[in-house]
Amino acid sequence: MGVDSPIKQAVTDKLIVHRRDNPQQTVYSWARDGKMLSAQAQDRNVVPIDGTEIHIRRIHFPGGWIREIHLNTSARTHPHDSYEDVLFYQIDGRRVQMCKEHSHEVNPGSVTLEPAGIEHSTYQLIGGLFLEFAFPAPPQPEAEATWIDRDQVQPIQIAEWMDGAKLVRGFGDFTITAPAGAAFYSVRKFDLPRYPLFETSVPRGTELLPRKDLVDQLYYVVSGKLNATITAPEGETRDEVVTGDSIRTVGGHSYQFVALEDSVLVHTAVPSNIF
Numbered sequence: 001m002g003v004d005s006p007i008k009q010a011v012t013d014k015l016i017v018h019r020r021d022n023p024q025q026t027v028y029s030w031a032r033d034g035k036m037l038s039a040q041a042q043d044r045n046v047v048p049i050d051g052t053e054i055h056i057r058r059i060h061f062p063g064g065w066i067r068e069i070h071l072n073t074s075a076r077t078h079p080h081d082s083y084e085d086v087l088f089y090q091i092d093g094r095r096v097q098m099c100k101e102h103s104h105e106v107n108p109g110s111v112t113l114e115p116a117g118i119e120h121s122t123y124q125l126i127g128g129l130f131l132e133f134a135f136p137a138p139p140q141p142e143a144e145a146t147w148i149d150r151d152q153v154q155p156i157q158i159a160e161w162m163d164g165a166k167l168v169r170g171f172g173d174f175t176i177t178a179p180a181g182a183a184f185y186s187v188r189k190f191d192l193p194r195y196p197l198f199e200t201s202v203p204r205g206t207e208l209l210p211r212k213d214l215v216d217q218l219y220y221v222v223s224g225k226l227n228a229t230i231t232a233p234e235g236e237t238r239d240e241v242v243t244g245d246s247i248r249t250v251g252g253h254s255y256q257f258v259a260l261e262d263s264v265l266v267h268t269a270v271p272s273n274i275f
Contacts, residue, residue, distance in 0.1 A: 009060045015230040015237045017059050019244030024070075027054050031078035052077050059246050063270035066218055066246045067132040071095070071124040079121045084134040085141060087195050088112040089266050091222060093128010097121075099145035106130075109150035109199070113192040115142040131220055135271050138194070148190045155186040155201065160209055167209055183207055197268045202226070202259040210254040216270040219247035224263025229256045 026041040028051040039047050054077075055070040065084075071077075071093070079098070088097070090106045097106050099120045106112060108128075114120050116137030159170045159178035170177050175184065183206050188199040202208065202224070210229075223243050230237045231253040240260070241247065248270075249255040257265070 009058055011060045011062055015232060015248050015250070016228060016239050016241060017246045018241070019057065019068075019246075022057050022059060024055050024057050024068075027056060028052065029054060029077060031080070036078065036080045057244075061216075061218060061246075061248045061270070063135065063216060064218060065132065065134040066220055067134060068129060068220075068244065069132060070129045071122065071127060073124055073127040075122075075124040075127070077122045079119050081119050082114060082116055083137060085116050085137055085195065085271075086114045086135075087133040087192065087197055087268060088114065089131040089133075089197065089199075089220075089222075091129040091131060093124065093130070094126040095128070095130070096123045096125060097145075097147070098123070102145065104147040106147070107150065111148050111190045111192065111197050113142065113146040113195060115145065117141055118145055120145065131222075131266065133195075133197075133218055133268050135195075138271070142193050146192050148192065150188075153188045153190055155188050157184070157186050159184050162209060167211065183209065195268055195271065197266060200265045200267070202257065202263045202265070204259050204262050206259045208257045208259075210256045212254050213249065213251055213269070215251040217249045217267050218270060219249065219265050219267040221245045221247075222264040222266055225260040226263050226265075227258040227260060231255065 028039045028047040030037055030048055030051040052075050057068040059066045088111060090108050090110050092108050095106050097104055097112055099114060099118050156171055157175050159175035159182045161168055161179055161182040185200060185202045185206055190197040221241050221243055225242045228239055228241045228247060230249055232250040
């Protein structure tokens, strides 16, 4: 079948993009003679009866996309290849995802890696929202899709605190060594080929201490509300983030979150910095 064609959208220089400032768009997609065709909402009159309605928000960060996609119950996308590597995180609803001759039922909290060039499609069993982290195809994409169900990955309990100027973490049973005032939270790590995806659950009132990564990270707020402080060469950004907001942290520069409500974030690294 046809190949997804890149969407023209300017790369944002913002470190925090609020859902409220990024309106959802409605597009339609269908296949004819081995090609994927599409139309915008204002061109609804050209959409055939088998066209699929897709609701989407897109953010083009340096090195990759975050896309929030909603499909209604019984919506089906036609088989098509991808020009990107795409990580999917199911937020709500339920769907069957097909990749070549394989299929898998995807439920909330489960993840998928669909490598570039793999023919895939989706059938939405229960209407809902899923997230895509999309990155340029590497020189040697994976040969197959990978699915990881949420119940296959147990959360790791983490405690962190400062020992002088040093950030210290205790994992699992070692959290009992944490001093009074330490921050406690949990992380699920989904070990997808080339792209680990992390789901972090932060209780209300928890202050995640300033940290740095070697490469840029893309974050999405699945639920809750947090204060975020993100530093970059241009300076510091401080803002409140809520469900549906997206964040880019900059490699080599610190960032910090404070949970104002019980919150869940998912994130992954921008691979263009590491290939």
